[in-house]
Amino acid sequence: xxxxxxxxxxxxxxxxxxxxxxxxxxxxxxxxxxxxxxxxxxxxxxxxxxxxxxxxxxxxx
Numbered sequence: 001x002x003x004x005x006x007x008x009x010x011x012x013x014x015x016x017x018x019x020x021x022x023x024x025x026x027x028x029x030x031x032x033x034x035x036x037x038x039x040x041x042x043x044x045x046x047x048x049x050x051x052x053x054x055x056x057x058x059x060x061x
Contacts, residue, residue, distance in 0.1 A: 002030050 004023045007030075011018045018026075040046070 002027050 004027070007023060007026050008018065
């Protein structure tokens with residue numbers, strides 16, 4: 001988890017108001033962003049490939 005004091009200091013530095021009750025939510029969002037960042041570093045060319053979609057004509061009707 002990210003240190004709450006680090007979050008408070010960052011918000012104060014940007015002159016943004018915050019509530020103590022918001023800190024767990026901010027921590028959760030930052031943790032989710034970190035997980036997504038790690039996934040893109042593991043597969044850097046994931047979005048470079050064009051997906052192939054095969055459509056069954058019978059499903060189109």
